[in-house]
Amino acid sequence: MxxxxxxxxxxxxxxxxxxxxxxxxxxxxxxxxxxxxxxxxxxxxxxxxxxxxxxxxxxxxxxxxxxxxxxxxxxxxxxxxxxxxxxxxxxxxxxxxxxxxxxxxxxxxxxxxxxxxxxxKRIAFAPVIPCKKGFFMLVDAGANVDCKPEMLKQFGIMGSIYMKRVMQVESPRVGLLNVGTEEHKGGELQHGAFALLKDSPLNFIGNVEARDVPDGVANVLVADGFSGNVFLKSFEGVSMMVLGLFKGVLTKNMKNKLAASMVLGDLKALKKRMDYNEYGGAPLLxxxxxxxxxxxxxxxxxxxxxxxxxxxxxxxxxxxxxxxxxxxxxxxxxxxxxxxxx
Amino acid sequence: MxxxxxxxxxxxxxxxxxxxxxxxxxxxxxxxxxxxxxxxxxxxxxxxxxxxxxxxxxxxxxxxxxxxxxxxxxxxxxxxxxxxxxxxxxxxxxxxxxxxxxxxxxxxxxxxxxxxxxxxKRIAFAPVIPCKKGFFMLVDAGANVDCKPEMLKQFGIMGSIYMKRVMQVESPRVGLLNVGTEEHKGGELQHGAFALLKDSPLNFIGNVEARDVPDGVANVLVADGFSGNVFLKSFEGVSMMVLGLFKGVLTKNMKNKLAASMVLGDLKALKKRMDYNEYGGAPLLxxxxxxxxxxxxxxxxxxxxxxxxxxxxxxxxxxxxxxxxxxxxxxxxxxxxxxxxx
CATH class of the missing domain: 3.40.718.10 (Isopropylmalate Dehydrogenase)
Structure with missing residues (x-):
């Protein structure tokens, strides 16, 4: 190769x-x-x-x-x-x-x-992102700011194939990023995409709220490129903020530094888990x-x-x-x- | 009263x-x-x-x-x-x-x-959210899934007034949530809103990426209700995930628990800072x-x-x-x- x-x-x-x-x-x-x-x-x-x-x-x-x-x-x-x-x-x-x-x-x-x-219809930018248990793929994370329902359906198909064949997930759970889990939530784009995904042979689990994604509810998170990008960058920004705040606590004074040294190995392992560099990046599906x-x-x-x-x-x-x-x-x-x- | x-x-x-x-x-x-x-x-x-x-x-x-x-x-x-x-x-x-x-x-x-x-034009749901330094207000966080540029301009005006009069921020920095900082970024909605906000007497700082928001770049983050809601829920979900992962490290074994006990007061203060309940909620602007x-x-x-x-x-x-x-x-x-x- x-x-x-x-x-x-x-x-x-x-x-x-x-x-x-x-x-x-x-x-x-x-x-x-x-x-x-x-x-x-x-x-x-x-x-x-x-x-x-x-x-x-x-x-x-x-x-x-x-x-x-x-x-x-x-x-x-x-x-x-x-x-x-x-x-x-x-x-x-x-x-x-x-x-x-x-x-x-x-x-x-x-x-x-x-x-x-x-x-x-469109090439999607599809990063694989760490969550509590394993990973999920976000399609699209920013290549397509304006989307149509049919594009979102294809994002689901492409993400599902990638997660199956590259990440060895047997029957990838496909979720649609939305403002609530009920079928009627979201705007025209989400309503259209929901209907198409529901009608597909994909393992579609319905709408997914951003707050539940880190729990690993979906293996493939389908979104238009605008809200997908907002989600991805929030994920980056907020994890960095919380890690930074913890670092502040653990280096605050001698006592805290001593405590930090006791859990150093485990903290490093955690940081590694949260580290993008461990996962490589994103295919262009x-x-x-x-x-x-x-x-x-x-x-x-x-x-x-x-x-x-x-x-x-x-x-x-x-x-x-x-x-x-x-x-x-x-x-x-x-x-x-x-x-x-x- | x-x-x-x-x-x-x-x-x-x-x-x-x-x-x-x-x-x-x-x-x-x-x-x-x-x-x-x-x-x-x-x-x-x-x-x-x-x-x-x-x-x-x-x-x-x-x-x-x-x-x-x-x-x-x-x-x-x-x-x-x-x-x-x-x-x-x-x-x-x-x-x-x-x-x-x-x-x-x-x-x-x-x-x-x-x-x-x-x-x-529309009532906006506008939570005040903690960030590294202080707080920022997100307008709109989900009341209006479909928005027009004029609505986003009003979100900026209303958020600015609230932050000034209730949160005592002198000249609130108003940012537009977008997929990049350059003026041409985003779709039609963002282009329209950018022009209106730029032309307003607000302290408009331009487009803001979700990853920079936790640093406190903007006091008022203007967004359509869909991407605003995605941002808000990512913020919640990711902070909870990272806090949970840390908790896992600090309760893993006796040694880690001992270390945790040494920094307990500071960790509680940090958790309090990240806690929604400290801030109360969101006005309906x-x-x-x-x-x-x-x-x-x-x-x-x-x-x-x-x-x-x-x-x-x-x-x-x-x-x-x-x-x-x-x-x-x-x-x-x-x-x-x-x-x-x-």
Whole structure:
């Protein structure tokens, strides 16, 4: 398996990126194509004694700015390490693409350079997030600010396939993010999506309130990109705030520091559980080929985990399964229409 | 000052409600009108030796179910302690109304029984929430699932007045909840609201991401009721999750329990800071008279705090100030229109 990696994506590129790749080569047995400035990559690898075995470098001069508008990838950023990587993937020069760079840019690039799966209305940004017991996937977390019910149904289908084939969840529970659990809650979008999801063969558990999500009620949380993004960022902001407040207590004075030292190991394990870097990031569901976005602050460990998940993403034939499922829905709808017309 | 209190609203009614009222009578010098079953109130007060001094009881037979649809207050719930309390307020028999009951019902009741301030498009549910430094107010947290830009502008105006006059924030920073800080972020609703808020004399600081809210970047966070509700419930769910995980660490074994005992006082202070019951609840902004919703799980302490804030809400003439401000905007708009027409 050959995975294309944007060597210049994220806050800690390129060193942490190539370190993560080196670990993946060793432990996962994958080959890597790095995109980015060849000289810099070679120099940084030499300085830090990181092996570039099983890695090929495709030289490209530019880097997508983390704050650039997403669609810049098609214009000023078209020679960036991200755009070149996506083009290589589109041409079939690798099995998947991983970047820790600009989220908007990779979403636009996946849509316009690699293209969507036939029948899929929109590519969704779908991070896997830790909760009390295990994980859940949020689809969509911000790629699509304005959504239609049909898009939300597809988010449910795609998330369900990913959780089944990559995260080994047998019959993923799909929930719709809403302001209450009753069927009538929410606006037009939620009413429409509820009806479509209820009518689908998915394991749809109905509306889910944001406060119950951390308990792990759903394996796949379906949302429009706006409220999904609000949810994701609240999750990040609030966990950071509470962790920060606890840290304040535990470092307040000598007595508290002593107490903290007694539970240090357990606190570290907890922090690790809450740490994004442990999980790698988010697949871009609906893209014709596997594209995976690692967290912008990705370290070597994050990148390694992103590559591990990407390997399962490729092995699980996720895009093919989504294509099959979407086609089957279309077929079913056409039959129902024909049936009604008769 | 006479505050009407729904004696049968919330999970711990009527005992905790009347205990909170008794404390408010003593410490705040207010008079209370309790609505609800007179016999039960008298019995519970006697059994628990709670004084009913300075409290009058208006007997009514029914209670609004916590899970009923909001508009039931106008039909099956029209003789409930909540409806009767709101009608008393509408008739001028008291200065404000406080309930810990069904949020949807009190919003519908405030809108249709007490009515809106002239010119205000919608009543907003506006909880005050703790953050790293102090508090912020979220407007709207769920009363209005579908919003227009003009409504969001009014949410900003109303929240700003409340934070200034009740919470003593000099020049409240008003932020718009969005998926990014740049002006172009979000959908049509956010673009429209951004333009209106920017053009207003409010201290508008622009778009705010959910992850930055716990840091206290904004004193007033403006949102449509759907994403506002998602934000509020994420906030609740995630803080509870992280607190729960910490509790797990601190009670894991004898050594950890010992460490926990050393920091117990500080942890309790922290938990108190994160505790909703400390803050009382949410005013219903835009209602012609002060209506205040306490948290459903209100204890005597919550009710006391709700009454304390309600007293400032009345003393600060918040509805009058909102009415003045909304009228001034209308005047300004009319002048601009006339100017354009000339």
């Amino acid at each position: 050959k995975i294309i990696v944007d060597a210049f994506g994220g806050d800690n590129a390129p060193l942490e990126i190539i370190k993560g790749c080196a670990q993946a080569v060793q432990q996962l047995g994958v080959d890597i194509i790095l995109t980015g400035r060849k000289d810099t990559i070679a120099h940084v690898a030499r300085e830090n004694t990181v092996s570039l075995d099983h890695m090929e470098i495709v030289d490209c001069p530019d880097v997508m700015n983390m704050n650039a508008a997403g669609t810049d990838i098609l214009r000023s950023g078209k020679n960036s390490s991200m755009a070149v990587g996506l083009q290589l993937l589109a041409k079939g020069n690798g099995d998947a693409f991983v970047t820790a760079g600009n989220s908007g840019a990779v979403t636009a690039g996946a849509t316009f350079l690699v293209k969507r799966i036939k029948g899929v 609906g893209c014709a080929k596997p594209v995976f976005k690692a967290h912008g602050s990705a370290t070597a460990k994050t990148l390694y985990n992103a590559l591990r998940l990407t390997k399962s993403y490729v092995e699980g034939n996720v895009p093919d399964e989504i294509a099959k499922s979407v086609a089957a829905y279309k077929q079913k709808e056409a039959e129902q229409k024909a049936g009604t017309a008769e | 006479k505050i009407i209190v729904d004696a049968f609203g919330g999970d711990n009614a009527p005992l905790e409600i009347i205990k909170g009222c008794a404390q408010a009578v003593q410490q705040l010098g207010v008079d209370i009108i309790l609505t609800g079953r007179k016999d039960t109130i008298a019995h519970v007060a006697r059994e628990n030796t709670v004084s009913l001094d300075h409290m009058e009881i208006v007997d009514c037979p029914d209670v609004m179910n916590m899970n009923a649809a909001g508009t039931d207050i106008l039909r099956s719930g029209k003789n409930s302690s909540m409806a009767v309390g709101l009608q008393l307020l509408a008739k001028g028999n008291g200065d404000a109304f406080v309930t810990a009951g069904n949020s949807g019902a009190v919003t519908a009741g405030a809108t249709f029984l007490v009515k809106r301030i002239k010119g205000v 835009g209602c012609a008279k002060p209506v205040f919703k306490a948290h459903g799980s209100a204890t005597a302490k919550t009710l006391y705090n709700a009454l304390r804030l309600t007293k400032s809400y009345v003393e600060g003439n918040v509805p009058d100030e909102i009415a003045k401000s909304v009228a001034a905007y209308k005047q300004k708009e009319a002048e601009q229109k006339a100017g354009t027409a000339e």
